[in-house]
Amino acid sequence: MVHGQKSISVTAPAGTVAKAVRLRARTAQKTAIAVREFSVTAPDDNPAVVTGPAAAPGSSADAVLDGDPDTAFRAAAAPTDSTVPLTVELGSARPLDRVTVLTDPTVQATATVAVRGTDGAWTTIGTLRPGYNELPAGGRPADAIRLVWAAGGQAPVVNQVVPWYADTPAARLSLSDASVDVVTGQAVPVRTDAILESGRPEGTSGELKVEVPTVAKGLTVTQAAAVAVPRGSRVGVPLQVVAAAGTPSGTYQVPVTFTAGTLTVRQTLTVHVVPPTGGQDLAPAATATSSGDETSAFPAGNVNDRDPRSRWSSPAEDDAWVQLQLPQAVRLGSAVLRWQDAHASAYRLESSADGVTWTTVASVDDGTGGVETVRFDAPNTRFLRIQGVSRATKYGYSLWGVELYAVTS
Numbered sequence: 001m002v003h004g005q006k007s008i009s010v011t012a013p014a015g016t017v018a019k020a021v022r023l024r025a026r027t028a029q030k031t032a033i034a035v036r037e038f039s040v041t042a043p044d045d046n047p048a049v050v051t052g053p054a055a056a057p058g059s060s061a062d063a064v065l066d067g068d069p070d071t072a073f074r075a076a077a078a079p080t081d082s083t084v085p086l087t088v089e090l091g092s093a094r095p096l097d098r099v100t101v102l103t104d105p106t107v108q109a110t111a112t113v114a115v116r117g118t119d120g121a122w123t124t125i126g127t128l129r130p131g132y133n134e135l136p137a138g139g140r141p142a143d144a145i146r147l148v149w150a151a152g153g154q155a156p157v158v159n160q161v162v163p164w165y166a167d168t169p170a171a172r173l174s175l176s177d178a179s180v181d182v183v184t185g186q187a188v189p190v191r192t193d194a195i196l197e198s199g200r201p202e203g204t205s206g207e208l209k210v211e212v213p214t215v216a217k218g219l220t221v222t223q224a225a226a227v228a229v230p231r232g233s234r235v236g237v238p239l240q241v242v243a244a245a246g247t248p249s250g251t252y253q254v255p256v257t258f259t260a261g262t263l264t265v266r267q268t269l270t271v272h273v274v275p276p277t278g279g280q281d282l283a284p285a286a287t288a289t290s291s292g293d294e295t296s297a298f299p300a301g302n303v304n305d306r307d308p309r310s311r312w313s314s315p316a317e318d319d320a321w322v323q324l325q326l327p328q329a330v331r332l333g334s335a336v337l338r339w340q341d342a343h344a345s346a347y348r349l350e351s352s353a354d355g356v357t358w359t360t361v362a363s364v365d366d367g368t369g370g371v372e373t374v375r376f377d378a379p380n381t382r383f384l385r386i387q388g389v390s391r392a393t394k395y396g397y398s399l400w401g402v403e404l405y406a407v408t409s
């Protein structure tokens, strides 16, 4: 948590693995938040820096590192004996496998390419020709690459310099959805993709394996086993998840691995197996109460009055809640929440048979608002509570309506 700072720098705990980073206001304030720059770096991600000869107007040496082969560094003049090299400082020494250099194929300019070892000495790894160049760098630790032009020829144009490190995993594995809900007995599979990315210039191929835990009897995940990941590309392999009727409800951790030679990369797919629900919405027959209402104009009863224009609104407190008491206990399987703009970014659904002892049946920590359907298996539920954890806005929680459905099998 930070306060009144113009520049904020935060170091994540060692070993943090993150897909997203967010900045979130926690309290109301007089002025808007303006962010000029938001950057994130990985621990071994020291930014590379490039310097070189004078650039032609509108061009810059940075263009060789921007990842875009369409932009280019254009030298202002043809090289002479005193032209400084184009030097890429890599930021830290890492074993360098190869160097790719893209230059304009129509420009006649010849250069030698050298890499700098940890002893500070430059070693020439090859000669640059117009167009595509891929030069072996020997795999030794290097912390810089430079291009030294021969005098004469035309003003050089370099589109991209790409270092390929030998210590980069040959493949990376991620999941398009790391967590899925699967309804038992539903024939249509739920799909998530295993995404494989090649980290090396030569591409890779291997075997994708999904291990369904034996306790999840009835749960199947089908996929193509052999996967080829071409050079520099990204391949999505569909994983089709089905839970046969009778699969025990619960949350299962399913390891997904990709093995190529001696390398294995892994991820975990979380599968929530939930029973099918249906029948009539049970909420209108329930009695709604809350931890508190913002004003008497927004009472708890507005969540189950079947009126889409009336809403419940809580005071601006993260731990506010609203609950529905059913006429009798049922095996509850889903809740549909219709949020007003002031929604929860995190909340729990809790079940109780007596209104005293509560069980958390679902936790949502990435609430997006709008209409959210939450699935679970909550036998013997007389009370269902929507327990706020954190608000997405400075206002209290606000719901237009809540629907509740029982398990049908």
Ligand SMILES: [Ca+2]
Residues within 6 Å of the ligand: 302, 303, 304, 305, 306, 307, 308, 309, 310, 311, 312, 399, 400, 401
């Ligand atoms: Ca309503």
